[in-house]
Amino acid sequence: MKLKRIIVMLISFVLAFSLAGNVSAASKPLTITVALNGKAVDFGTNLVIVKGKAFVEYGALLKQFGYETEFEKATQTIHAKAEGIQIDMSVGSDQGSINGQTVAIPGEVISLNGQTLVGLRFIGTVSSYKVEWSGKTQTISLTFQGPTDEQKAAVYDVFNKLLLVEAAGDATGLAALMSDDTLMDIKGVEERWKSTKTKTVIENKRIESYTDKVAVAVLTENSTKVSGAFFPDNKSQARYTLHKGADGNWKIYNVEILAVEYTNIPGLFDQAATVPDADKAAIGKVFEDQIKAANEKNVEAYLATLLDFPNKEALKQTLGDLFKNATLAVTVDKWTVVEYNGTDKATLLVSLTTEVDVNGTKSKARGVILNEAGKVGDKWLLNVQASSLSNEQL
Structure with missing residues (x-):
């Protein structure tokens, strides 16, 4: 042994x-x-x-x-x-x-x-x-392992303060929560708060990564309009990157929206802006012209409804290929103007139904979009890019 x-x-x-x-x-x-x-x-x-x-x-x-x-x-x-x-x-x-x-x-x-x-x-x-x-x-x-309970509390305290600042519409308080090297458009947020009052509820939060100098938290936020200008109620998932300031407190460096769901689409049409009849009619007419051009596969007529933008030739080629291979039948269910600056900028909210036929394969969908419009001379034109708020296959 x-x-x-x-x-x-x-x-x-x-x-x-x-x-x-x-x-x-x-x-x-x-x-x-x-x-x-x-x-x-x-x-x-x-x-x-x-x-x-x-x-x-x-x-x-x-x-x-x-x-x-x-x-x-x-x-x-x-x-x-x-x-x-x-x-x-x-x-x-x-x-x-x-x-x-x-x-x-x-x-x-x-x-x-x-x-x-x-x-x-x-x-x-x-x-x-x-x-x-x-x-x-x-x-x-x-x-x-992530941070300790005390460290988590210090991170989450930033969001508690942010909710208080939002409730008060406090632009000064907002700036105090931003890091010196922040990527955020503070003035843009301040302007939005001046025109629209919102209420945000944090439904879930977690810390994704943590070091002594940088913390990243992912929040699920439910934001609703309280008063003021146009605002689409939504539930979003946002990633906040925080930097530790010279005073030892966490500050907001950047916010990324990872996902968003608009929670009251029908109610958006109740947020119509006050627009002179002539401008409202002209904005509706240019969108009508755009839909007609798509249905008739008319590339030049479609481009004529758009504000100037780079790479127009690339879009022209794309539209040509689309119209060559697919037949569209787009109908507008309802529309309204939800934002208007009083002179030459507006936002159009549209509910539309689109039927597509590609070589005999058909599909149908209903969607709601936001499209910015601008007045050039005496003519209203549309932005080449529109924001999709909802899309439902029928």
């Missing part, structure tokens, strides 16, 4: 020594399981153990964490970007950068057998994952 135990111990020692060898000796992949938030990820030959440390080919690894990557061959530098975090690191360098801040990365980026490898624990840790090793199951587990 003693001899057998010594042999087993000796074999274990030899294995351990071989794993702790140099880079060239450790290039053979080992059977290691990686679990990301409880789900197994098979990195195959892209995962190796070097001196007892797990490394994965940078592209395969960073993709799993949601990063987009670029690699500079000249400098052997990896640039990795995800929501709220930018990592820059070079092969063999002792220092890298996370969101512009210098960090120590000794031995975290290596080159081996033609591959560029990055430390698995390093990437997991900087991406807010808890990294654990189980020798029994030979498993590396990575579980997203």
Whole structure:
């Protein structure tokens, strides 16, 4: 028994020594399981153990964490970007950068057998994952940790303040919630608040990523009009990127609308603007002309209803191809003007039904669109792009 135990111990020692060898000796992949938030990820030959440390080919690894990557061959530098975090690191360098801040990365980026490898624990840790090793199951587990309850509260406090500012229509308060480098059009939001009062209810919120300097939160917001100018009630999913200000408080850097559902389409037609009869008739006439041109497959007549825009020839070609291959039957159910600046800009709200026949294959849909109109001289014309608020297959 003693001899057998010594042999087993000796074999274990030899294995351990071989794993702790140099880079060239450790290039053979080992059977290691990686679990990301409880789900197994098979990195195959892209995962190796070097001196007892797990490394994965940078592209395969960073993709799993949601990063987009670029690699500079000249400098052997990896640039990795995800929501709220930018990592820059070079092969063999002792220092890298996370969101512009210098960090120590000794031995975290290596080159081996033609591959560029990055430390698995390093990437997991900087991406807010808890990294654990189980020798029994030979498993590396990575579980997203995110911020603490206190840190979450600090992030969510921004949105609580934003709701209060919205309720008060406080333009000054809005500016105070924006970061110094914000991408937001603060004046645009302020103008909207001056003309329209809304109420937003946050139905759901979660923190998507978190670092000391950048936090990203996804909110489901239900916004309704209280009073004032035209506003379509809607439920949206928005991604807020926050930067930490010099005062230590979170500020809004940017907002992306990921999805939107308009919740009171019929009620939009009750928000008609006051427009002189002559202008209203002219706006309706140009849209009528556009529909007629589409039904008659008249490209030139269709283009004549549009405000000037770049790449008109490209649209002309597209319309020609469409009219050549499809027959349209568009009818207007109802329309109204919902915005008017008093002189030369307006917004047209239209409900229409479209039947399309492509080589005998027919489809029918009803939709509601918003189309901006502008007055050029004494003639109203339409913007080439319209916003679809709803589309229902019939």
